[in-house]
Amino acid sequence: MDLPVGGFEKLSTVDWPGQLAAVVFCQGCAWHCGYCHNPHLIPFARAADGPAWPKVLAWLGRRQGLLDAVVFSGGEPTWHAELGEAIRQTRALGFKIGLHTGGPSPERLERLLPLLDWVGFDFKAPFADYAKVTGRDDGVPARRSLEMIRAARIACEIRTTWHPALLPDADLQTMADSLADLGCTEWVIQRFRAEGCDDDALRRHPGGNVPPSVVRHARLRVSIR
Numbered sequence: 378m379d380l381p382v383g384g385f386e387k388l389s390t391v392d393w394p395g396q397l398a399a400v401v402f403c404q405g406c407a408w409h410c411g412y413c414h415n416p417h418l419i420p421f422a423r424a425a426d427g428p429a430w431p432k433v434l435a436w437l438g439r440r441q442g443l444l445d446a447v448v449f450s451g452g453e454p455t456w457h458a459e460l461g462e463a464i465r466q467t468r469a470l471g472f473k474i475g476l477h478t479g480g481p482s483p484e485r486l487e488r489l490l491p492l493l494d495w496v497g498f499d500f501k502a503p504f505a506d507y508a509k510v511t512g513r514d515d516g517v518p519a520r521r522s523l524e525m526i527r528a529a530r531i532a533c534e535i536r537t538t539w540h541p542a543l544l545p546d547a548d549l550q551t552m553a554d555s556l557a558d559l560g561c562t563e564w565v566i567q568r569f570r571a572e573g574c575d576d577d578a579l580r581r582h583p584g585g586n587v588p589p590s591v592v593r594h595a596r597l598r599v600s601i602r
């Protein structure tokens with residue numbers, strides 16, 4: 378088994394808030410978000426210098442007791458059939474498991490849920506309008522994935538990268554209302570950061586502010602980072 382790894386971070390305190398975690402960046406993503414900070418992770422072909430999974434696993438084996446957790450990120454990790462076995466091998470070393478996902482593959486996610494301790498769910502756009510951010514009309518599977526995570530009662534942070542050119546005020550309002558309707562109580566809006574983004578128009582855009590009706594949503598606690 379060889380999970381395609383595009384990058385590996387040995388220590389992070391931000392990828393799973395509150396945990397000392399190593400982060401495995403899986404190579405490949407079928408979406409094309411204009412603000413992507415890791416466009417080198419979008420192609421499914423692994424870079425020649427990407428670390429091999431067996432080496433990553435061996436390194437993790439030498440960090441037992443020194444790290445709390447391992448986060449599988451991307452790219453989009455759930456595109457890979459090898460992810461489940463990689464997670465099982467990592468759990469066997471005693472690490473808690475976090476997953477960053479946008480939920481494009483609920484069928485695969487369903488099999489992973491019993492192996493997960495925490496999910497960072499990337500909520501991209503109004504479910505009816507996913508293609509405007511991701512380039513693919515995948516709002517239905519994304520919504521199904523979020524419903525499954527919630528039904529499984531796995532700790533989850535729902536977060537959205539926000540650029541006003543991609544998600545104007547009405548979209549943010551629709552997204553907030555959708556989350557509240559699903560029973561979610563918290564939402565993290567992450568402001569667009571230009572580092573790593575290769576879209577000139579997004580980088581040059583003057584920005585904006587999240588509308589007060591979203592910040593002070595009646596049924597949702599909204600944080601802005």
Ligand code: SF4
Pocket residue numbers: 406407408409410412413414415416418419451452453479
């Ligand atoms: S889902 Fe993530 S990795 Fe894929 S294109 Fe969007 S921001 Fe980049």
